[in-house]
Amino acid sequence: MLNGLNHITIAVSDVSRSFDFYVNRLGFTPKAKWAGGAYLSLGNLWLCLSADSVATREDYTHYAFSIRSEDFDVYVKKLKSSGITEWKINKSEGKSIYFLDPDGHKLEIHDGNLDSRLRACIKHPYEKMEFF
Template structure:
């Protein structure tokens, strides 16, 4: 039986550039780096950067990282001053900033969690929404 997310692997075109972004801009902890990749972590999240062909997606697929509400504004300002490209404006509960990494992967920083999202959806459900 599955019990959680093991790791995420993201294709990158330049390991050094992405390593710098994820470590120095986002604050991931480096664990290993080699010519074709790197292992980073953020709390219990294991992220692998792996050199490969990068195909930007046009759909809504993105990776969201948690942040405490009291840290959000300062961190969002840090990202903006680092020159990240924002790809979406937040319209959901909680605070979010949606931005791109150096290869165009869609990322989000969000100060809520599943419970806060569900509570907001109970008040304002999406079309034909069911709760379990």
């Protein structure tokens, strides 16, 4: 029986560049690095950067990372000053910034959680939304 998320692997075109981005801009903790990849952590999240050809997609698939509300504004200011590219403007509950990593992977920093999202959706449900 499944019991949670094990890890996320992201294809990257330049391991050193992506390692620098995730460690020095986003604050991941480096665990290991080699010619073809790197292992990083953020809380309980295990992230693998794997050297590969990268094909960006035009859908809504993205990876969201949590942040405390009181840290959000300072963190976003730091990100923006580093030259990140935003790919979407937040229109949902809580504070979010949507931006791209060096290979165009869609990322989000969000200060809410599933409970806060569901509370907001109960007040303003999406079209044909059903709750369980």
